[in-house]
Structure formats: C-alpha cells, structure tokens
Amino acid sequence: MTLKKKLIVLLGITAVLVIGGIATINPFTGEREPKYKQEQDRMAQYLVEHYELTNGDSIKSIEIIEFQKNEMTGYWRITTK
Incomplete structure (x- = not known):
C-alpha cells in the first residue's frame, strides 16, 4: 500500500x-x-397504575435507582424510590 x-x-x-x-x-x-428509556417509562407507568401508597396519597414521582435486564432469562430488575 x-x-x-x-x-x-x-x-x-x-x-x-x-x-x-x-x-x-x-x-x-x-x-x-439512557439505554432503556422506553422500558423505564413503561415500568413507571405500570407502577403508577397498579400500586398505591400505604398512606393513600397518589404517587407524585418515581426515581429509578437501578434498571437491568438479564439477557439469559429476559427478566428485568428495577429498583425505584
């Protein structure tokens, strides 16, 4: 060359x-x-629709601490606050 x-x-x-x-x-x-922004939004929406706080208040915000996907099993692991 x-x-x-x-x-x-x-x-x-x-x-x-x-x-x-x-x-x-x-x-x-x-x-x-974020690599999984769409999945994070989907999970946050699920939490708002299916869970309620013990004191009866509505959920005002969700902070995602950890968000991982196990590629072998397809299982999502999420930690929120």
Missing part, C-alpha cells in the same frame, strides 16, 4: 470513530441517552 492509500484509510477510520462517538451523545443536552 502506498503512503497515500494508508493516509486515506487512517482518515476514514478516524472519521467513522468520531461520527460514532457524536451519535451516542444527545446533541441537545450533551448527555448520553
């Missing part, structure tokens, strides 16, 4: 890596998007 071809290949690889890195960051906030 000539030096020119090596340089073109190196620039191409660098461009792909930079574009891939930019694509993983939300351009509006600069933060990474």
Whole structure:
C-alpha cells in the first residue's frame, strides 16, 4: 500500500470513530441517552397504575435507582424510590 492509500484509510477510520462517538451523545443536552428509556417509562407507568401508597396519597414521582435486564432469562430488575 502506498503512503497515500494508508493516509486515506487512517482518515476514514478516524472519521467513522468520531461520527460514532457524536451519535451516542444527545446533541441537545450533551448527555448520553439512557439505554432503556422506553422500558423505564413503561415500568413507571405500570407502577403508577397498579400500586398505591400505604398512606393513600397518589404517587407524585418515581426515581429509578437501578434498571437491568438479564439477557439469559429476559427478566428485568428495577429498583425505584
């Protein structure tokens, strides 16, 4: 391979890596998007519809502490506050 071809290949690889890195960051906030945002929203909606607080109040907010999926079993584990 000539030096020119090596340089073109190196620039191409660098461009792909930079574009891939930019694509993983939300351009509006600069933060990474949660991987399972749709599933978190679905689980939060389920909790609001199917559970009530012991003092009778309505649920005002849900904070998701931990959210994991076991790929082997398909089981979701969620810890909320």
